[in-house]
Amino acid sequence: MACKSFGQNGHNLVFPDSAGWNILKENQELTFKVRTTSADPARFSIEGTENTGIQFDSLGNFRWKPSFDLADRVSKTKEVSVIFQADWPDNKRVRQSITFTVNHVNRPPVVEDLPVFYVKQSTSNTYQISADYVYDLDGDPLVFKSIQSQMPEGSNLSQQGQLSWNPSRGQFASLKSSPVFIEFIVQDQPDKAETKGRIKIAQTQQDLPSEIMIVPGDSLFTIKEDETLNLKIYISDPNGDDNVNNAGFVSNDKRVPIYALKGNTALQYEFTWSPGYDFVDDVQGSLTTELTFFVLDKSNNRTQRKIRIRVNDAENLIKKDNHLFQKYRSNLVEALMLIQQLDANQKKLNQDYKQARKGKKNRSIVNASLGAVTGLTPMVVDNPDQSKIVSGVGGTTVLTLGTLEATEVIGRSKEAIMDKIKNTIDIRNRAQAAGDEFARKYALKLARRNSEFDKDIEKLRAVLNDQRIVLLELDAYSKNASRVDDKEIKKVFLDYAEETGK
Template sequence: MPKYFFILILISKFVVAQPAKIILPNQKNWNVTREGSELNFKLSISPDSVEKTYQFSIQQGKIAGMNLDSLGNFSWNPAYHLVDRIESERIFQIVVVAINKEGLQMTTILDLKVLHTNRPPVLSDLATFYVQFNSPNTYKINTEKAYDEDNDPVAFVPILETLPEGMAMSTQGEITWRPSNNQFNSLKDKPLYVDFYIQDQPSKTQTKGKIKIEATQMDLPPQITVIPKNENLLIKENENVNLRFYLSDPNGDDDIQVFDFLTNQTGIPKTSLIKNTNNQYEFVWIPGYEFVQDPKDTLGFYIDFFVLDKTKKREVKRIFFTIKNTINEAELDKKNYGLYYGTLSRAWELIEQLKEKEEELKKAYNRSKKGKKQRSVLNASLGATTGLSSILSKKNPDTQRLISTFGGTTVLTIGTLEATEVIGKSMKDLIDRLNYVIEKKNELQTKGDIFSRDFSLKSSRRNPDFIKKVDDFMGTMNLKGLVALELNATWEAKNKPTEKNVEKTFKDFVSW
């Protein structure tokens, strides 16, 4: 038979023997999308010969709208509320599993990056602006009619060509106008329309709108508008506080002189108040994990936001804050990972030790089956064996077995089935211990696979059930009987229990 035929057979066997694995897309940024944009990709199985035998599904981390069919086709259109402007991007982690008809399964973790999508502001039909003759008239665009769906600050920009003489529109949407006699009379005959843009900040995406102006008797007082309108805020530690302030004055933008805040609580920096325009501010603040001192559960205080005009008239908005004492998830995740990895490391060490014990018992069992063929009994006088025993025990301790004395003669029995009876160990005892070692090793492997898979994600380890599962798994590592007594307490594995070695034994283990 030609040599190349043998080579072909070997190559074929090698290809078949390749382990199956999940193949991710190789396109650049295959896992990156924006809010409102659909993300599509396909997962596959290598080698191709087994791909049709596996079915895909999302095991953990699934979010509403995500879809992964059995063939590995993934689609998802992230909602607009998932990522805010300040955060800009966010990683969503899911666990994908592929299972074949025999029940064999593979898992992989996918990091899906969602970028923030900036949408233009929304503008609904606005109420008519009614003005009074020879008086300063003020109109404030309703923030419920003109707003940004991404909660971005907005600014209003007038289209100057449409503004009548003397009219001004501020960046926060306030229109001021003192019409002349001719202008007022003209309004009685025909309404006036003023066009403007509403822009979000800081990207300045804009939407066009218009306001109808008619003659009437209406006036607006000065005020501070806060978004959101809630005056009592309950916030967790390390959570973003983002308040937006729109300042209005019937005398125009230039009349506003000071906008600031006072509080009865220390530790809130003045830099938290950010000026976007003369009449538009943001309060951005994050209370750290040390803001509420243990053992308190909450800490309450208030902040007075105030505006002063040139005549020292004062408008105040008081907002009450309640900060809730919160667990530092980053520290908790670090601690839980140490427990997760440490538990699997202990299981890995015990499995390695049981493997060595299994080999030792198998060798003892094989030697015992050979019976008298390997039996060697050495008889000598009591005085002679003293020297012999010393040589055996010091120079070659691995061959030392047992020295027993009968009358004046010492008998040395080496490596036999009958020798096991001399030291009280029967064939049945040897088999029982071997079976126990194999069963315990398999049990540790099975429960370790389940444990590593169930708690591979940070979120799953935050579950209160995690500690109980650790205790249950550690209980599995308790040995009983002679096997427990025979295992060396000072035993050390040939290889260290690194994350890489643990992952080789427990395939679903995910390192930090």
């Protein structure tokens, strides 16, 4: 028991003093009277009783019978905390909290009066005990057990509640004057609480129409164009289930296909249909279709059930996802093509840089100053290993002969080439990093539906449109973007997804 007192002047509340008095079971009634240690009469009240069913009056009388659904069948217990309060005319009061523990109580299965099992002679008759008549209030799984002394010869009851019997001529004849009652046991799991049930078996005496049940049992279903409607159709016949000849449906809209209804067994069908994004015009907003399910017995007795399906217009996610994927892919293709251009350009710049470092053979320059040239004559350098024919200059001019160094190529600066190489590498690295992040972040179609998708496209394009690209004087790239395949994209951007959103 959890108690907490807020008394004034020594006044306290008095509750039952027996052990476990505040522990009770579902559907167990608890009554007691709250008192105080004060001789003066007090007015009582309580807090925290919402949706509990607790009754408490101003005289301190407490009454509570917890409902069966208070405690969960899995957790088994439920704690309910309330605060009791006593007030006196002199504005004094005392408060105390109490926690009640309610233990779950397992209820046995419920068996209602079952429909009569009508059988035919020399026919395998089956009867499924419906969950509409046999169920467990706690939601426990159920197992059916037969009582062998009650079972007619040749009959069988499965654990799932299906009774089958093929009566002989003598057994069928005796049913006309004396119907058979079969008792069975239904047991819940895992507590194994049991309840007896009874099925009446009688001989069919008239040609009754078949029965049809649709689950869920609504008459109007509302779905969106991209949703799937699933209905289960159960058929039975009072003259014997084998008397069912045919089942189907008709629709006032021919776009509902016949194959939407599939037979799982002779008595159980399933209707599965998804309208598709083109079913409702954008202007209409919604469209209601009427379906009529029918069943025919061997005497052509017809039973039918009508339902209506309201289909609301929905955004075409398939087209939207395809469009978003194309944006995703096309921007990565642009990034790929830029990277390929930059790679080709860097290769060319590397060659130019090597040529700049080597200089140009057999090209010399003459620096002359401080005088005028009076004459030029051929002359031979004395060094025999490096003999070259050069020009001799007469006069006061100082002549310098040499080979062009690697620092300059005619009209091309080595430093300018190096700047271009650096810019190429930097732009390529940024394009690769931005492309990798974009490919990874939006690999899934759900991510591409996010509002940040377009913002990140702009960020990627800002990287791809780097202003320094103009300075690189790139050659026109002739590759057609439409010829770039997914393997080529994935080779550069490993996280690229080939998903189309379909």
